Amino acid sequence: MRLERLGSLHQCRLSFMRVLLRRLAGEGWRFSRPKFEIDDAGVGYAVYTATGPQRSYSLVAFAHDLPDDLRSDRVIAEAWDATFALFDGVPTDANIERLKQNVPLQEAGRISERELSLSRANRSVRLWDHVVSALAKGHQPDTDMLDQVGYLMRTTAVYGSGKFGAADRETICNRPELSPPFQVEMLSVYLTRAFVRDLVQHMARIKGGSAATTLDQSIAQRLGLGNSTGLGMAPFVINHPILFNNWIMAREEAIRRVRLIARATPDDIRLFKDRLKRSELSVSRWVSQHPIQIKKIASLTRDLDRVSGRIAQHGFHMEFPWDALMVWATSQLSMEGQELLASLILEPYPDLVDPLANCMAAAQSDVTSIDGAMTIAEMRHLLENSFGWAFDLDWQSPQNCARAWYVSEEKLEPRLGERFEEPIAPYEQPLAPARDATSAFHDLKAWPDTSNIAEFLLEHPEHRHTVRRAQLSRAAPYGEIRDNTISADVLPIDMLRAKLSFFGATHFDPRSDRWVRICMFAGAPYPDHLSKANAEDWVFPQVAQ
Known part of the structure; x- marks a missing residue:
């Protein structure tokens, strides 16, 4: 649970994108595009519907003619190339008209409990123009250029779980298809990718007329949907210790089960070698300009060579x-x-x-009330177990408390500021569990072992959040990051990487220590080609024979 390791996690069989496609294919979901009302300027709306055994969900997509000077990946942007809502069911014309008045406004609008998510995306202008021009002339786009970017559009936010009026998680969490974490958001992204493909082909037809062609299926499949993710994800990891524990614990249990296998069959070995070889190709296509990630990619390339050599030598x-x-x-x-x-x-x-994917969700009821009858001795033990590594840090040193997390007034978004350079300390959020646990442990020293924690909290109510976290650790051993989240050298991108790896993201490209670009569903079959045969290994690029 050190940040350096969490910041090195990769997608796996338990990643939420793969969980989604496995279910969609296994249950034989059907897909349709009942509406595609986009004009010659690329403005209008479309509806993409996914229909399963019990329910349907529809992505309502709005395309806009966005001037280049308004295009921004920042969360404070006020206009986008495309905006989306995932609708619970199949929308009527009246539903679409209501969404048309609100979804393009994003935070400035309001959606209803009939919507499950709200999102927006911007074009990768250079690649978008290249693909439109190539297809308009009847040619396929340059694949090297596609691989360098990886996507035609990138989302800058996919909001769910009650934001801006959308349905709360509790209202849908018992639906089998939405029970694993973030299935709403993954379905929204998956359908958005199909819309982006259709939109770029539409614009090519407008430009090229009868000379235009469509994307070759194998080329289109290489394209994912980009995403720009900032600091908002980092507090999520800290604020949801039960949920994050369940993700890590499921993955650790999966690894444990495989390590206990006494003999690998020829089929097991063949499949592993195939995935290893295809991972080498994926890493060779991984491009980043950030010095930390450049170094990591170089190390990973050498590591894969070592693994291949080890297998050749020892079998x-x-x-x-x-x-x-x-x-x-x-x-x-x-x-x-x-x-x-x-x-x-x-x-x-x-x-x-x-x-194990069915064990990764967490209900609100999992976060229990404080057990006031717990003894001081028991609380000390819990704090030592989760935070003992931090007790010897000098928390008065500027190095160890250089940063402070707060929420911006304008956008209500998490920010990380410099404590000694900005007047932000009064607005600090409780996102430094190690520092707060050290303070609580210090105050507990003056109390008898047999006293109960309720008495302590009557005198020290400032430690309530720490006591609650410590008690949660009994059920969530992987719930705490074992690093200082406010130090001068903390890298929030490590927290972002950890969460995004569970989404199933690949080709992480940090743009600073606080935000990262990724690619989602690159290599995945589109809804019109999804089947049991191709729903699983798409995340690994095919190696030319």
Whole structure:
């Protein structure tokens, strides 16, 4: 649970995009496009409907003619190339008219409990123009250029769980298709990607007329949907210890199960080698301008060579081969390489791994009230177990408390400021659990072991949030980051990377220490080609034979 390791996680069989497509294909969901009312200027709306065994969900997409000077990835933007809402069911014309008045406004508008998410996206202008021009002339776009960017549009926010009037998570969490985490958001992104493909082809037809062509299916499939993610995700990880614990615990349990396999079958070995080779191709296409990520990609490239060499030398004939490989990796690979290998060994074992996706959600009821009868001695033990590593830090040192988390007044979005350079301390959010636990532990020293925590909190109500977190740790051993989240050298992108890896994101591209670009569903089949045969291994690019 150190940030350096969390910031090296990769997608795996339990990632939410893969969970979604596995279900959609396995249950035979059907897809349609009942509306595509886009004019010659690329302005209008479209509806994409996914229909399953019990329910339908529809993405209502609005395309806009956005001037270049208004295009921005920042959350404070006020206009976008496209805006979206995921509708619960199939919208009527009246529903679409209501959404037309609100969805393009995003935060300035309001949606209803019939909507499950609200989102927006901007074009990658250089690649968009290239693809439109190429298709208009009857040619396919340059694949090297596609690989460098990876997407035609990128989302700057996908809001769900009650924001801006959308349905609360509690109202939909018992639906089987939405029970795993973030399935609403993943479905919205998946359908958005289909809209982007259709829109770029529409614009090419407008420009090229009868000479225009459509994207070759294999080329279109290489394109994902981009995403720009900022600081808002970092507090989420800290503020949801039960949920984050469930994600990490499911992945750790999956790895444990595979490491306990005594013998690997020829089919297991063949599939692992295939995923390893295709991962090498994926890493070779991973482009970043950030010095930290450039170094990580170089290390990962070397790591994959080492893994291939290790397998060629020792094979899989020993007992507990996956465990032996992971033990070897601990001393021979970077953290980036270790975590990719941990994800890859899960690939041959769907029966062992995939059911764990049903254990990754968390209900609001999981966050219980404070147990006031707990003794002081018990509380000290819990704090030492989760935060003992932090008790020897000098929390008065500027190095250790250089940053402060707060919420911006204008956009109500999380920010990370410099404590000693900005007047933000009075507005600080409780996002430094280690510092606060150290303070609570210090105050607990004056209390007898047998006193109860309720008495302590009557005198020290400022420690209520710390006591609650410590008590939650009994059920959530992976709920706490074991690092200082307000130090001068903290990298919020590590928290973003951890969460996004569980989404299933690939090709992380940090743009600073506080925001990152990613690609989602790159390689995935589009809804009109999704099947059981292609729903699983799409995340690994195909190697030319």
